[in-house]
Amino acid sequence: MTHHLLSLIVGAPAAAALVLFSVPATEKLFVRIVALTGALISLAGSIAVLATYNLSEGGFQLRETYPLVPRLNISLSLAADGWSVALLLLTGLIIVAGVLASWTLENRQKEFFITLLILVAGVFGVFVAQDLFVFFLFYEIAVLPMYLLIGIWGSSHAITEGGPFKYIWKLFNIGDKQYAAMKLTLMLLVGSALILVGILAIYSNGGHTFDLFALAKAHYPHHMQLFAFVLLWVGFGSLAGVFPFHTWSPDGHASAPTAVSMLHAGVLMKLGAFGLIRVGMILLPDGAHFWAPFVGTVAVINIVYGALAAMHQKDFKYVVAYSSVSHMGVVMLGAATLNVLAWNGAVFQMVAHGVMTGLLFALVGHVYERSHTRDTQRMGGFATVMPGVATFFTIAVLSSLGLPGTAGFVAEFLVFLGAWHSAYSWWAVAGVVGAFVTAVYVLTIARRVFWGPPDPVKQFHELRDVRRTEWGALWILGAAIVVLGFWPGLISSHIDKATVANLQQVNGAAAVTLNDSGHATRSTVGWAKQSDAHRVRPSMMGSAPLHPSYALTRPMPAADRCRSAPPIQRAGSRAPDATTATVVMR
């Protein structure tokens, strides 16, 4: 059974979709049960992967290979490493919760589930694909159904702007579901086109194979890497919501139906970040190093700017949508930092944000469904009528502002720790400020909608709390947030295993030398080199050298935290010729 575990995970939703084709739409309960079964099989498979993955061995496991187009060296090759384990689990959780959350959907439920399940099969596929071509294929399968899902089942009741800009909103139909669906699809497809070019560049320079393992071993010309990395950054970045290619995201998420928002913000945006790391950074280390300062800075912009933009929103769904933009910035910041901690944090944030934003969208969708408005200024005191929703919203909000004890904290903290170790320590500070801004707006929105006196109009006094299956969705996601917050080791050791291996790939490929004073310098050109050579930290902060970064191949003194061990004394361990300034390593 374990030999086909991954194809089971990928295949179950697709098979369920196939079964649904032949089920009459009038058999509503049966349709739902089939969809739920498909989702549950995937979730169970994901949990089985978590359980069977051999942590001490690491690397890619559960490998399956079926030749697809032998003449082009394309094969359907699946395998899972630590990252896949975590992300499969995330996707499993979200799809089950998503099916439960759309249990009572009225409009063409069968077709909805079919599209949703096909989409999710694509998502699962991306996370385990070991063949670049198949990777891209799954990627497209995951992206394309969005058009239908938003265009058919979406909602067009955005709170539009008044005043002088009303005209612009009307002109472009902003807030309309067709507009949102079209914008999302077009922007993502343009991104896909760029990715395709990047992938072809990799294919033709990497020995005409699509096998990721072989491609990782290949050596790519420096300038090709710089060029292709930009393509991949823009392409995958569009899906990851990177500024300034994020504008599809608020509109799309706001217009999408509940389950789709959950899945899209929760999982699909991660495909972008995951793709950028797995294809962009691991295959093109030179490009990654060269552009890292730029990518990281843009990510910081994402964090702060997304949070600020979210603060302004009056539309409930837009608030959550912009918060996704902000949180994906954390992922991208972690990715750009290119060290173990930050990458761990980035992947952890993918999971944490996925669960959290899934929960948020489920709740927002529920509130919208019941109250028929998205205008937060008309809401108030919903905690009285829907205490369950209010409670879970508070949990999600606390995770969103990075409260310890929730998954969000572990992720953000790891990213900040890693970012401090980069050449750009201010990234960490800016990230923390972004987290504070998040705290400001999420608490405002929680107070405006849920707490405070019940609305005076008495319009919302008849609203109902969540019921039956919807509880399932909330509990799954809420529990995941808290469990991962208190017990990050559940997946963090898996993530770490993969991160260390992958990072070795990235940093091993770029030449690293140790100079006389024991500090690493990198012999890459461009920004990276400049930053290494010239970015010098004034002695004010640390005449004690920094904690060695990943770039140092020298083994680190084991920072074993057992209490009997003496504290690490760094002040005395300085290299004799180190000046008062410390070269900051990236």
Next chain:
Amino acid sequence: MTLTTCLILSAALFSVGLYGLLTRRHAVGILLSIEVMANAANLNFVAFAHYGGASWGQAFALFVLGLTVAEVAIGLALVMLLFRSHKDVLVDLANAFKH
């Protein structure tokens, strides 16, 4: 009578058929033009079979004949349909794609 002359003749027939295809307004006229073109192609097959030793040429010509017949059957049926809906068979009436 050489292969070249056969081919030239065939090319001429083909071009004439093409001309008809582009200028006829009547649907049946278009079908006729197509027949001319198919016929030209057949001539090529047979000529090559005769000179080039492409022994399958005649078999192929036979298939083309069969195809043409099928095409005429379908084409005429379509013409009837067109006539029934438009009371005329000018092909530029059938431009529903434009709208």
Next chain:
Amino acid sequence: MTTPMWALIAVFAPLASALLLAVLAPIRRRGGLAAAVSITFALASLVGAIFAVIGTLHAGGSDWTRSWLASGGALPLSVTFGVHVDGVSAPMLAVVALVATCVQLFSTGYLDDESSASRGRYFAYQSLFLFSMQLLVAAPNLLQLFFGWEIVGATSYLLIGYWYKKPSAARAAVKAFWVTKFADMGLLIGLVALFGFTGSFEWTAQLAPAAATAVTLLFVLAVMGKSAQFPLHVWLPDAMEGPTPVSALLHAATMVAAGVYLVVRAQPLFAQAPFTQHFLAYLGAGTALFAALLALVQTDLKRVLAYSTCSQLGYMLAALGAGSAFAGFFHLTTHAFFKALLFLAAGSVIHAVGSNEMSKMGGLWKKMPLTMLVFIAGAFSLAGFPGFAGFFSKDLIIDSLSEHHLWAPYAALLLGAFLTALYMGRAILLTFFGPHESHEAEHAHEPGWSMKLPLIVLALLSVGAGFFGGDLWHLASLTDYVHGVYHFRFGAVASVLALSGFVVAWVAWGKTREEPALARSLAAFANRAWVDRLYVFGYRAGLLLVSDVAAWIDRYIVDALVNVVGSFFLLGARRARRLQTGNVQDYLFAMSLGAIALAVWSIWR
């Protein structure tokens, strides 16, 4: 059972209760049952803590840690969680558990008007709070401390907003979270920097002087937020919107003291940063004086106590700034008892009168003699009346400042001691003496036993805890930063000042309830509003404006680019559409042209 095991019970028993109440709705919805569960587990925590203290006395400090988060590679990270039991954490665990148990017991009476479902919610929050506070106290490293630190902040948010239907309560909850979260940025960045410099989260880490100063100053920012020091004290008075037992537990006795506890805990780090210590001394003394002045002019009984809390936390921090960790810690424990007592007594009064305003009280001594007695005991302790608990600890603080020749803070604290007595005297007189000022005050009566019992327990401790200073010293000296011997000197100056404070209060408010002119002008000047307004201005003109600009840019510049590109293609397509005539022969024409071109290209290329 080893000492760490007892400490683990102290930490995790409340978690069990919180989980039970959170997950099992039937228990939670039955308010009385929820209270019973919560109090039982709080008692378990207390028992665990007491055994941990005993164990520490006998066998010294010990640890129990497990790996919590680890990552490998070239940047090793290894975070542990667990308990670190020593002379500071063990007594603190006991104090927290004791006060929490008292407060929870008190709450059962105080909240008997509430619906049982919402009482269940209350006790779930209380259990969660106790867990996180104990987690903070028992933390073996700064990261776990931060962990608990933030969760207590969140539970504080939940508990302040307990009566969320009151708009003021909902707003106060958010405000408290914002201010403390703003301050916590300091702790977070400090931790990140600490890890950057040392690769660990130990408070025993050795840093270069500049780095130590930077990191500790960042910590101080967080302390200012959590312990409500000027200018981040603004949230604490508003936090009084929560139920009074909450104020007693979180906003007086335990949570706000977490800032002080952090400094005590991280004493090895702070000792490396003299500048930070000086700053702390001046900050603490300044806040002590400033808040005491504000307490003097409040009309709301709880706000008097709230500002008094700010002031007393200032005392503790001043002591820590002077380098006397024990003085601060000692005052922390005694303060926990008497301030919880004062709040609970105030809660009993408020419960009876139905209002926080002292102008609605008066003459309650006849109706509520026990409450009056315990309130006076707490007030005397707070003012440092000789023999009461606060007297010992406060004297130690004032002494420590003079020892280190910090004369300006010293003077401020002496003046503060006088003011403390003054405002507490005022509060006692206005509340319990004079004529009844309202109908409710006339018909007030003593509360039931569930509320009386905690009052009595805490009153006994407020009176007597000072005599155990030597024992606490003995415990605390098990850590590596409390040195020397405990010597008690009778602080004559402070005692005289405290006594004169009460005398002046008697003179000023003994006969009349009118405010003296001086107090009125002070009130006009020092009304807290101006600091608040500054923050509101910063929020509106700073953050909100920037956010509006960001959203505007996003919609009308970044997004507009997308729309313009889209429109360009749309309009272009509208033109290109004319090529599609719908006429088959036109398409054929184009096809033929293409075929010819292809043929020509393939032949003559």
Next chain:
Amino acid sequence: MTFTATMIVFALVGALAFVGSIFTVRSSKLVHAVLWLGVTLGMTAILFVQLGAPFLAGIQLLLYVGGVMTLMIFGVLLTKRDGDSELKTEEPSRERGALIALAVFAVLAGTIWLGRDALQRTAVPSLGTGWLGTSLLTRHLVAFEALSALLLAAMIGAIVIARRRDPDQPSEPKES
């Protein structure tokens, strides 16, 4: 270069075929055009005989001249409109058609001219009708069967398409 009888026949027949095709595409009356097509097809049949494919020539005459032409005439007659009252459409441009046709011819002829050396071949003796029949049922069996399926499908399709709609059923909305 000597003019043999074969060459003369070829020239005559070829010229007739060409003329026939011209009239097929140009004659204004469709019935005439059909008849001219018959001439072209018949002449091609003669060429087939000359090129050693008598069987094909027979088929050509039977199938085309016999079957297809009849069909065509039916088509023309059945779709005869009630006078050319509504000429609401434009006449396709003759010049455009001629241009394209000439261009195509130029390309084809040019190609043939360029490859004339390779085309210098002598005739090979015909393999005979028997061989053709054998190969149809052996080597080209799949294609042969496919063709028969195609013919069947075309027949059914033609019937379905041209079938008169049931008068009860509302005809699909005629929209432009």
